[in-house]
Amino acid sequence: MSHASIVLIFSIAVAVAVAFTKAFTTPSKRTHTSVRAVRTLLNPPDIPIVALLRARSIPNQRLVKALGISSTFVSDDPGVHDTFAREAKVLITAVSTKDGWSRLVDVAETCVNRFLDAKSLDYATFVQSVTLSVVLAGLLGTDIEDLDPADVAFVTKAINDRWAQSKSSTALTTEVLDQINHHIVRWVPNRTNPLNLIIPAYETMWRVAAIAVVYSNRDCLLRDAFISYDENPTDDQFCAFSNEGTRAQPSVEAIISEVLRLHPPTRHITRAVVVPWWKRPFVPSVDVADIEGAQKSSMFGSDTESFNPMRFHASQSAPRRDQLYAFGHGKLKCVAASWAPPAAAVITAKIMAKLDGVAFKLQEGPRVGKREGWEGWSIQRV
Numbered sequence: 001m002s003h004a005s006i007v008l009i010f011s012i013a014v015a016v017a018v019a020f021t022k023a024f025t026t027p028s029k030r031t032h033t034s035v036r037a038v039r040t041l042l043n044p045p046d047i048p049i050v051a052l053l054r055a056r057s058i059p060n061q062r063l064v065k066a067l068g069i070s071s072t073f074v075s076d077d078p079g080v081h082d083t084f085a086r087e088a089k090v091l092i093t094a095v096s097t098k099d100g101w102s103r104l105v106d107v108a109e110t111c112v113n114r115f116l117d118a119k120s121l122d123y124a125t126f127v128q129s130v131t132l133s134v135v136l137a138g139l140l141g142t143d144i145e146d147l148d149p150a151d152v153a154f155v156t157k158a159i160n161d162r163w164a165q166s167k168s169s170t171a172l173t174t175e176v177l178d179q180i181n182h183h184i185v186r187w188v189p190n191r192t193n194p195l196n197l198i199i200p201a202y203e204t205m206w207r208v209a210a211i212a213v214v215y216s217n218r219d220c221l222l223r224d225a226f227i228s229y230d231e232n233p234t235d236d237q238f239c240a241f242s243n244e245g246t247r248a249q250p251s252v253e254a255i256i257s258e259v260l261r262l263h264p265p266t267r268h269i270t271r272a273v274v275v276p277w278w279k280r281p282f283v284p285s286v287d288v289a290d291i292e293g294a295q296k297s298s299m300f301g302s303d304t305e306s307f308n309p310m311r312f313h314a315s316q317s318a319p320r321r322d323q324l325y326a327f328g329h330g331k332l333k334c335v336a337a338s339w340a341p342p343a344a345a346v347i348t349a350k351i352m353a354k355l356d357g358v359a360f361k362l363q364e365g366p367r368v369g370k371r372e373g374w375e376g377w378s379i380q381r382v
């Protein structure tokens with residue numbers, strides 16, 4: 001065999017080996033955007049719970065290293081699922097009683113006042129700090145006086161950074177996580193790994209409140225809806241639509257639903273496709289439920305790219321709040337799907353009551369952020 005043939009055969013062999021290695025190791029994603037496909041992916045028929053948990057836990061493994069999560073989000077154990085879901089429901093039930101709710105409302109007000117006194121009035125830091133404090137003091141029983149604003153701001157920033165880094169790199173040191181837990185254990189001394197409960201509540205709620213404030217600050221009808229809810233934070237007021245002059249005023253429930261529709265905090269819900277190794281080159285390894293895309297479908301009315309809470313009015317044919325997919329769907333749907341919207345509304349209402357343009361006002365930045373992207377936004381003393 002000539003030298004040239006040997007080189008050619010060797011090059012082909014290397015190319016084939018590279019192609020095979022790539023095919024067997026690269027995760028391939030398949031994105032599901034239609035409402036029907038999202039429903040089927042999240043609630044597949046006749047699949048045992050352990051398989052559902054397994055499919056969820058695999059893409060979430062990055063949260064083990066980044067934030068030390070050990071809950072049902074990263075485990076395929078049905079026992080872990082039941083215990084954790086029950087623990088979360090017990091917390092929510094306690095703050096849903098009449099007394100529990102009015103305590104939560106008071107906690108939210110105290111937290112807003114406390115952080116308006118803080119040095120930094122960077123908008124994202126402010127809403128993150130208020131929300132983390134409401135979760136800690138309102139749900140987990142921390143004494144508000146123990147929440148030093150600088151420590152709270154440090155923890156919120158560190159959680160955000162760890163989350164972002166977990167998506168891009170695998171080399172995370174434990175140092176920052178240890179610092180986060182140093183504070184968390186001080187604030188919540190009587191629970192094992194409190195971040196398990198804090199993360200799903202805090203990570204989603206701060207963004208709902210931040211965006212609800214933005215829209216309500218731009219439109220006096222929405223502002224008035226939150227001011228009325230601030231004065232009367234009841235179920236009836238939460239759902240009340242009214243008329244102001246010629247324009248209809250959406251309910252606070254409709255405003256929060258529209259935030260969850262157009263800006264769902266969990267934009268994508270991922271499930272691993274568990275297949276034998278030899279099938280992997282031919283089957284995607286991750287299925288993605290595109291919640292954001294599905295909620296912009298025509299099922300949610302017309303002009304679904306724009307923010308219009310009135311699409312949730314009974315006179316419209318658009319779906320109700322319980323038909324949103326922002327909380328997932330099926331057996332693993334969020335246990336706080338009914339509790340979180342009024343709770344986020346209380347935080348929003350308490351902030352709106354302060355942003356009256358007399359004492360404080362919101363300075364907008366170039367674009368509405370997601371988890372990141374709030375540069376240029378701040379609260380200013382007038």
Ligand code: HEM
Nearest residue numbers: 085088200201204205266326327328332333334335336340
């Ligand atoms: C607006 C706020 C919230 C949003 C958008 C949200 C979103 C979600 C989503 C999309 C899931 C399903 C994940 C999946 O299918 O893999 C979920 C599950 C869950 N969420 Fe929430 N969540 C919110 C607030 C909360 C709060 C306040 C708590 C706790 C107090 C909480 C606790 C949980 C728990 C325990 C699960 C797991 C349920 C299970 O596996 O059976 N969430 N959430």
